[in-house]
Amino acid sequence: MSNVVIIGAGQTGRGYLNRFFQSESITFLDKDEELIHSLQTEPCYHVSFGPGERKPLALENYNAYLIDSEDGIQAMADADLIMVSVGKKNLKDVAVSLKKGLEARTKDDIDILTAENGVNVKQDLMELCEDQRVHLAEAIVFCTTIGEKWSLDILSQNLDYLPYDVVALGHTLPYENMVAEEKLDVLMQRKIYTYNCISAVVSYLGYYKKYEVYSDAANDAEIVSCIEGILKTLNHCICEEYHISAKEQKEFSDMAVDKFQNRNIVDSIERNARDVDRKLGATERIMAPLAIVRKHDQSSPELLLTAASALYYGKMTKTLLKTEAEYIADLPEEWQKEIVEDLEALGQKKDIADILK
Numbered sequence: 001m002s003n004v005v006i007i008g009a010g011q012t013g014r015g016y017l018n019r020f021f022q023s024e025s026i027t028f029l030d031k032d033e034e035l036i037h038s039l040q041t042e043p044c045y046h047v048s049f050g051p052g053e054r055k056p057l058a059l060e061n062y063n064a065y066l067i068d069s070e071d072g073i074q075a076m077a078d079a080d081l082i083m084v085s086v087g088k089k090n091l092k093d094v095a096v097s098l099k100k101g102l103e104a105r106t107k108d109d110i111d112i113l114t115a116e117n118g119v120n121v122k123q124d125l126m127e128l129c130e131d132q133r134v135h136l137a138e139a140i141v142f143c144t145t146i147g148e149k150w151s152l153d154i155l156s157q158n159l160d161y162l163p164y165d166v167v168a169l170g171h172t173l174p175y176e177n178m179v180a181e182e183k184l185d186v187l188m189q190r191k192i193y194t195y196n197c198i199s200a201v202v203s204y205l206g207y208y209k210k211y212e213v214y215s216d217a218a219n220d221a222e223i224v225s226c227i228e229g230i231l232k233t234l235n236h237c238i239c240e241e242y243h244i245s246a247k248e249q250k251e252f253s254d255m256a257v258d259k260f261q262n263r264n265i266v267d268s269i270e271r272n273a274r275d276v277d278r279k280l281g282a283t284e285r286i287m288a289p290l291a292i293v294r295k296h297d298q299s300s301p302e303l304l305l306t307a308a309s310a311l312y313y314g315k316m317t318k319t320l321l322k323t324e325a326e327y328i329a330d331l332p333e334e335w336q337k338e339i340v341e342d343l344e345a346l347g348q349k350k351d352i353a354d355i356l357k
């Protein structure tokens with residue numbers, strides 16, 4: 001039995017990652033005191049799937065500690081594998097905690113895998129590799145998991161598939177459904193620029209149209225039409241960029257759309273729209289697809305409208321960390337102009353179809 005530590009006992013950590021290690025000894029580490037207290041006092045929680053999709057999983061036999069507590073540091077010191085799923089912006093803090101675990105460690109090699117959305121996220125943990133025992137790699141989470149503040153239980157998409165970067169890790173892992181991927185960087189980029197790009201369209205246009213339930217927005221005729229418009233251009237450019245067949249990319253984007261439209265996955269606009277400042281970053285789901293489209297001499301009015309709607313969301317929720325102009329400064333001038341006009345039209349509450357005319 002290996003010692004598996006999961007840092008981040010949130011939706012992905014406790015609703016998804018633990019599934020791969022049910023025969024192992026699992027320890028959750030988190031910085032949220034209330035969450036750790038619940039995990040310490042409740043002996044079991046459930047992960048359920050849509051009606052009729054799959055029997056709920058009952059998860060038990062786990063330990064849970066605050067990450068920087070004595071027990072938390074000892075758990076990191078004793079671990080064989082550490083999975084990290086805390087959100088990209090928290091990785092630098094986790095690096096500080098992990099260093100304490102490594103300092104207390106007397107065992108040999110340790111595998112550390114990130115399970116985060118983002119391109120090259122392991123960069124923030126790279127300093128840990130100064131310790132020769134550390135093997136650091138990324139894994140990709142395709143599965144949606146949804147939790148609520150007041151319960152440990154999780155609602156999940158029915159998907160057990162966790163690809164990881166076998167080249168960076170340097171060896172394969174023995175856990176069922178963890179898949180050794182040789183070109184993880186390409187798969188991660190395609191995932192963020194397809195799945196999460198579509199997710200941004202649904203979230204930010206969905207927010208504009210006052211939806212709260214994510215699948216309701218994903219089935220809205222105007223939003224569906226925007227997704228189709230974007231994919232018509234973007235899929236072609238992604239195929240050229242990453243040398244992927246049109247069939248493979250179409251199947252990939254179809255899976256994303258099907259999942260987002262599935263009403264059994266009761267997800268929220270709020271969860272998907274969170275952290276808009278990160279999502280407007282250069283390597284993220286809106287700006288990077290725009291850069292790929294530009295590189296291949298195409299344009300996408302619907303993707304420019306998505307950028308405007310993300311800025312609109314940021315303005316309305318007061319979560320932008322820069323001026324609007326700064327977020328779009330790297331785009332060609334005519335695209336910047338179009339986004340500014342779209343943003344004005346959103347402010348005037350115009351219909352999406354009218355804005356795109």
Ligand SMILES: NC(=O)c1ccc[n+]([C@@H]2O[C@H](COP(=O)([O-])OP(=O)(O)OC[C@H]3O[C@@H](n4cnc5c(N)ncnc54)[C@H](O)[C@@H]3O)[C@@H](O)[C@H]2O)c1
Binds near residue numbers: 007030035087097
């Ligand atoms: N939930 C999903 O459906 C989903 C799907 C794909 C990818 N992801 C990715 O998985 C990652 C985690 O997302 P999530 O939905 O589970 O988020 P979440 O907010 O539910 O959980 C994150 C957990 O990390 C903890 N945390 C934050 N900083 C910490 C620190 N310094 N030390 C210890 N714990 C810390 C938080 O307290 C929280 O419990 C993100 O990168 C997200 O993009 C999530």
Ligand SMILES: O=P(O)(O)OC[C@@H](O)[C@@H](O)[C@H](O)[C@H](O)CO
Binds near residue numbers: 141196199
């Ligand atoms: O987790 P984020 O905040 O990076 O993005 C929100 C959603 O796009 C994301 O969680 C997807 O649902 C997930 O990546 C599965 O495709």
